[in-house]
Structures are given as C-alpha cells and as structure tokens.
Amino acid sequence: MDECLFCRIQKEDSPKVYEDELIVAFNDIAPKAPVHILIIPREHIVSAARITPEHGALLAHLWTKIPVIAKDAGLTDFRVVTNAGSGAGQSVDHLHFHLIGGGPLNIVL
Numbered sequence: 001m002d003e004c005l006f007c008r009i010q011k012e013d014s015p016k017v018y019e020d021e022l023i024v025a026f027n028d029i030a031p032k033a034p035v036h037i038l039i040i041p042r043e044h045i046v047s048a049a050r051i052t053p054e055h056g057a058l059l060a061h062l063w064t065k066i067p068v069i070a071k072d073a074g075l076t077d078f079r080v081v082t083n084a085g086s087g088a089g090q091s092v093d094h095l096h097f098h099l100i101g102g103g104p105l106n107i108v109l
C-alpha cells in the first residue's frame, strides 16, 4: 500500500487544479492565503533536498506550468515556496511547491 499522502492524492479522483503526465496541482486543505495551491511532481521525491540533476527536465516542466496555473487562478502577483525538512516546516515528505497569492503574503508556510 502506498503510504505517501501526496502519492495517494495524485491518483485519487479528487478535484485537481491542473494535471498532466508529470505533475499535479490541487488546492491546499488548509489555505493560508485566498489562493493556496500545491504543485507536485507525480514522482515521489522526498523534498527539495533530494533533487538531483536527473530531475532537471521534470522540474523545468513544473516551473513552466507555475505561471499558467497562477494565471488560471486569477493571480498576477504570487509567491512560490517549498519547505525542505521538518526544521523548515515540511510536514508532507513528497516534494511540493506552495503557490500562494490573492491577498497579503505576510505569512509563514
């Protein structure tokens, strides 16, 4: 059985903001801003601390989709954050990028 929450969510028939063969985006369950979307690679990468050169094409793809997802969410201004390690606030051990915007961004993720 797959234990990783985000590996499970990407396969679930739950609402997605965006998905393709490499990445999935979905709304954060506890939004910290009016728009708070999580963008993940389908591949289980534990965190940004585990990124290697082999992930280059995947992450380039993910980053090219960020402005598309932001625009579709109505954002002109936005922030992208990734936490690596519990000491930095990471609570789900599957690489994810928080895309936040739509209001004041004086928050900690």
Ligand code: AMP
Pocket (backbone or CB within 6 Å): 005, 009, 027, 028, 029, 030, 031, 038, 082, 083, 089, 090, 091, 092, 093, 109
């Ligand atoms: P981080 O703390 O940086 O690892 O971010 C994990 C994020 O996942 C948090 O913002 C949580 O609110 C979010 N989250 C946890 N469980 C779920 C879920 N089932 N669906 C969507 N987002 C979730």
Ligand code: ZN
Pocket (backbone or CB within 6 Å): 004, 005, 006, 007, 008, 043, 044, 045, 093, 094
């Ligand atoms: Zn995973």
